[in-house]
Structure formats: C-alpha cells, structure tokens
Amino acid sequence: MKLFLDTADLNEIRELASWGVIDGVTTNPTLLAKSGFSFQEVLAQIFTIVDGPISLEVISEKADDMVNEAQGIVKKTPEKYRKNIAIKIPMTPEGLKAVRILTREGIHTNVTLVFSANQALLAAKAGATYVSPFIGRLDDNGQDGMVLIEEIMDIFNNYDIETEVIVASIRHPIHVIDAARIGADIATVPPEILRKMAKHPLTDNGIKSFLKDWEKVKK
Numbered sequence: 648m649k650l651f652l653d654t655a656d657l658n659e660i661r662e663l664a665s666w667g668v669i670d671g672v673t674t675n676p677t678l679l680a681k682s683g684f685s686f687q688e689v690l691a692q693i694f695t696i697v698d699g700p701i702s703l704e705v706i707s708e709k710a711d712d713m714v715n716e717a718q719g720i721v722k723k724t725p726e727k728y729r730k731n732i733a734i735k736i737p738m739t740p741e742g743l744k745a746v747r748i749l750t751r752e753g754i755h756t757n758v759t760l761v762f763s764a765n766q767a768l769l770a771a772k773a774g775a776t777y778v779s780p781f782i783g784r785l786d787d788n789g790q791d792g793m794v795l796i797e798e799i800m801d802i803f804n805n806y807d808i809e810t811e812v813i814v815a816s817i818r819h820p821i822h823v824i825d826a827a828r829i830g831a832d833i834a835t836v837p838p839e840i841l842r843k844m845a846k847h848p849l850t851d852n853g854i855k856s857f858l859k860d861w862e863k864v865k866k
C-alpha cells in the first residue's frame with residue numbers, strides 16, 4: 648500500500664519524506680491556507696521534495712469552471728512535473744462531467760468527498776485516476792468507514808477497475824492497518840498519524856534497556 652502525506656506544510660513534507668516512506672502528497676485549500684505560502688510557492692517546493700502524485704483541489708462548482716481551473720494548474724506547472732499532478736474534483740454530477748473531460752485530455756483526477764460505493768463506482772466509470780472515500784467523517788457520524796472501503800475494493804476487484812482507492816480522512820493508525828488489510832491502494836495520512844505509526848513504547852523501552860546495558864559493558 649502506498650502512503651500519501653496529507654498536508655501542505657513544507658517543513659513536515661521535507662522531514663517525513665526524508666524517512667523514505669512517502670509516495671505522494673494530498674492537499675486542499677484549508678491545508679494550503681495554513682502553510683503561509685502562496686499556492687505556486689508551495690507547489691513548486693513540494694515537487695522538488697516528493698517524486699510522486701500531488702493532489703491539488705479545484706474550488707469551482709460547475710464542470711466548465713473546474714476544467715478551466717485544472718487546465719490552468721497544469722499550464723503553470725513546469726512540464727517535467729506535470730505527470731505528477733492529480734486534480735481533486737468533488738463527487739458531484741458536475742464533478743463527473745469535469746472528470747470525463749480531463750481524463751480525455753490526459754489529466755489525472757482524484758475524486759474527493761466520496762461517501763458511498765455508488766459514488767466511487769460512478770467516479771471510476773467517468774475515468775477518475777483516484778477516488779478518495781472519507782472514512783473518518785463517516786465514523787464521526789456513526790457509520791463504520793472501513794465497511795465502505797471493503798465495498799469499494801470488492802467492486803473494483805470484481806471488474807478489474809484501474810481507478811486507485813485513496814483512503815482519506817484517517818483519524819488514527821488503526822485506520823491505516825485496516826486499510827492495508829483490506830487491500831486499499833493508498834492511505835493519505837496527516838503528519839501526526841505517520842509519526843504515531845513509527846512509535847511503540849516497547850521500542851522506546853528496548854532502546855533505553857540496550858543503552859543501559861551498553862553503559863555496563865563499557866565500565
């Protein structure tokens with residue numbers, strides 16, 4: 648399973664990418680606003696740090712406007728990085744229209760705010776490169792978000808659908824484990840979750856014990 652980092656914080660991206668475990672980055676307008684840099688400044692630096700898919704979100708509601716936004720993003724991006732761009736499109740009828748057009752133009756898309764298997768199937772049929780079911784938000788509303796991932800993966804596997812599933816809105820490390828066990832293609836995780844994945848108290852205790860024993864050996 649691939650791991651994408653869900654942030655636009657350049658310091659976080661730079662640090663966590665140095666671990667060698669990040670395959671891509673997902674952003675949204677909220678994350679970009681928190682970064683303190685302009686859209687183009689953030690984008691230019693992310694591309695030099697992570698050599699993988701970078702999801703960038705449109706904010707329009709009409710298909711034609713979404714397409715124009717997406718085309719503008721691609722045109723402003725240096726040609727050598729364009730292959731890594733995935734345009735985040737909302738899961739709406741207008742969004743599906745935009746996905747269909749952009750797919751025909753060879754622009755990758757990430758259909759976001761997916762909350763049902765029906766929506767994921769429609770996005771895939773329209774030609775989406777990725778679909779992003781938001782499991783944490785389902786959990787927040789009394790539903791089991793991982794059940795949705797199971798449904799989507801069953802359907803996509805039944806028909807060899809090439810659209811990749813990005814498990815989004817992850818709240819804790821167990822979500823990542825469950826997504827991997829189900830066979831999801833990608834999990835997009837906030838920096839704090841990735842750090843939790845790397846830690847375990849027994850590891851910390853083991854290191855302390857080894858260091859204590861080493862001090863005894865040196866004496």
